[in-house]
Amino acid sequence: MKKIFITGAVIILFSGHLIAQDEPKQWTLEECIHYAIANNVNLKQQEQEEESRKIELQASQSSWIPDVNVYFGQNVDFGRSPGSDNVIVDRNSANSSLQAHLTMPVFNGFKLTNNMAVRKMNFKAATEALNKAREDLALNIASYYLQALYNKEILNIAELQVTLTREQVTKTEVLVEAGKVPMSQLYDMQAQLARDEVTLTEAKNNVNLALIDLVQALELERFGANFDIVQPEIKDAITDNIRSIVPPDHIYDNAITFKPQIKEQEFLLESRKKSLRMAQADYYPRLNFSAGYGNGYYRYFGADDIVAISLSDQIKQNDRKTLSLNVSIPIFNRFNIRHNVRQARIAIVNQELSIENSKKMLYREIQQAFFTAIAAQEKYTASAKSVAASKEALTYAEQRYAVGNSTPFEYNESKTKYAQSLSEQAQAKYSFILRAKILDFYNGLPITF
Numbered sequence: 001m002k003k004i005f006i007t008g009a010v011i012i013l014f015s016g017h018l019i020a021q022d023e024p025k026q027w028t029l030e031e032c033i034h035y036a037i038a039n040n041v042n043l044k045q046q047e048q049e050e051e052s053r054k055i056e057l058q059a060s061q062s063s064w065i066p067d068v069n070v071y072f073g074q075n076v077d078f079g080r081s082p083g084s085d086n087v088i089v090d091r092n093s094a095n096s097s098l099q100a101h102l103t104m105p106v107f108n109g110f111k112l113t114n115n116m117a118v119r120k121m122n123f124k125a126a127t128e129a130l131n132k133a134r135e136d137l138a139l140n141i142a143s144y145y146l147q148a149l150y151n152k153e154i155l156n157i158a159e160l161q162v163t164l165t166r167e168q169v170t171k172t173e174v175l176v177e178a179g180k181v182p183m184s185q186l187y188d189m190q191a192q193l194a195r196d197e198v199t200l201t202e203a204k205n206n207v208n209l210a211l212i213d214l215v216q217a218l219e220l221e222r223f224g225a226n227f228d229i230v231q232p233e234i235k236d237a238i239t240d241n242i243r244s245i246v247p248p249d250h251i252y253d254n255a256i257t258f259k260p261q262i263k264e265q266e267f268l269l270e271s272r273k274k275s276l277r278m279a280q281a282d283y284y285p286r287l288n289f290s291a292g293y294g295n296g297y298y299r300y301f302g303a304d305d306i307v308a309i310s311l312s313d314q315i316k317q318n319d320r321k322t323l324s325l326n327v328s329i330p331i332f333n334r335f336n337i338r339h340n341v342r343q344a345r346i347a348i349v350n351q352e353l354s355i356e357n358s359k360k361m362l363y364r365e366i367q368q369a370f371f372t373a374i375a376a377q378e379k380y381t382a383s384a385k386s387v388a389a390s391k392e393a394l395t396y397a398e399q400r401y402a403v404g405n406s407t408p409f410e411y412n413e414s415k416t417k418y419a420q421s422l423s424e425q426a427q428a429k430y431s432f433i434l435r436a437k438i439l440d441f442y443n444g445l446p447i448t449f
Contacts, residue, residue: 026230029145029449033138036218040137046130053126057119063112066104073097097296106325109284114277121271128264135260135441142437142447144217148210148229150430151203157422158196158203164394164415165193171402180404188408232449237429238377241436245374246443248367255362255442262362265355272351276344282337285329292322366442373435376428383425390418 027035037043075095105112172189175181215227234240256262296318297311309317330337397414400406437447 025226026228028230029142029232029447032141032145032214032218032229033447035220036137036141037134039219041219043130043133043137046133050123050126050130053119053123057116057123060112060116060119063115064105066102068100068102071097071099071101073099091300094299095296096298097294099292099294101290101292103288103290106287106289107284108286109281111278111281114274114281117274118271118278121267121274125264125267125271128260128267131260132264138447139438139441141214141217143434144210144214145229146430146434146437148207148214149231150426151207151210152231153426153430154423155200155203155207157419157426158200160422161415161419162193162196162200165189165196165412168398168401168408168411169193172408175404185408192408192412234429234433237433238380241433244436244439244443245370245377246439248363248370251366251370251439251442252363254444255366256359258444259362259442261358262355265351265358269348269351269355272344272348276341276348279337279340279344282330282333282340285327288326288328290322290324290326292320294320362442366439369435369438369442373432373439376432376435380425380428380432383421383428386421387418387425390414390421394418 073096075097077093077095169186169189172181172186176183176186211227211229214229220227295315297314298309298318394414394417397406397411401408401411441447
């Protein structure tokens, strides 16, 4: 199926027929996260970085394989040249040569072994860095998603305010006609309706902006207005997520065993330790083995005829075979090896400090999420009482206004306080949900609704 998106509608090309679809696709949080992980450009670049580390590992694993090369040559000499009897004469000659050469390390102070270990640790670190990037992207998408849900709830509150005010405008018109209230009260109520409609327009714009932010985070700019999200049913934010609120120490003790930012730093520490072994390997002698084979065919051109020994005879006479073992012993190298070893030791200390810093940052993030969740929970509980009280106050204000015993200002003040309590409750609810999801994330659980 191929989808073509046009402003104001979705056109689906299916089996050669165009079908109009007015309703935009609604994305769940899980769909958003999966799509982002599969299509994010930065993640794709991170995957290429992992692939590069994998190739480096494979290259280091091939270091023990012999290096074999074959060379072919063809030379033609004009003028004076040595003949087959080694006497230089005026004679042109041609020389065809073949050489094969093999070299391989026998012992190098275990440098190749440690180099393979370094590349292996670097590859594992790159894999964990990729996992960390995926987790960060998932959290980012979840944050945008919940922001859009929050803005949608604020939009519902704004719509409720407009509905309530319109009802009061109608009732005020009746009161004015009955002579119970002056015309000025109708004007005041109509002015309030206009203000509520402006607030509603702003709320709609905020929803659109939140959806655009999510679309851009997903890199789905082409969807435009044909993008929406599923609004999950949240019966009780506290009851549904209270199990996620676990003390920071418990979450940290679990997270430190598997979180990719910690494992990445640990793999890099092992890499630094192996790099130290590589630097120390330069203190040891090196032993290399090599073998070679060469052969050639010569032709000499005289003044009247071609002078040449037969090909079979030359192949027997001209072949050369060599076997060699070469030992290289370091004596003095201007302290370069010593300096390299010292630098490797410093790199180990720095990496140990990086691990300690990463652990502190992880604990700080968990602790902040926990206490923010607790504060949001308390605020949500308090706001629920505020909503109930302000709703009762609004009902009382409506009753008094209906019989002409209160002014539009008193009614609008009660309605505004009710809207504020609903907004505060929505803010606390989604703040609590987000922190609960973050704590789940640090506990190794997927981010879902």
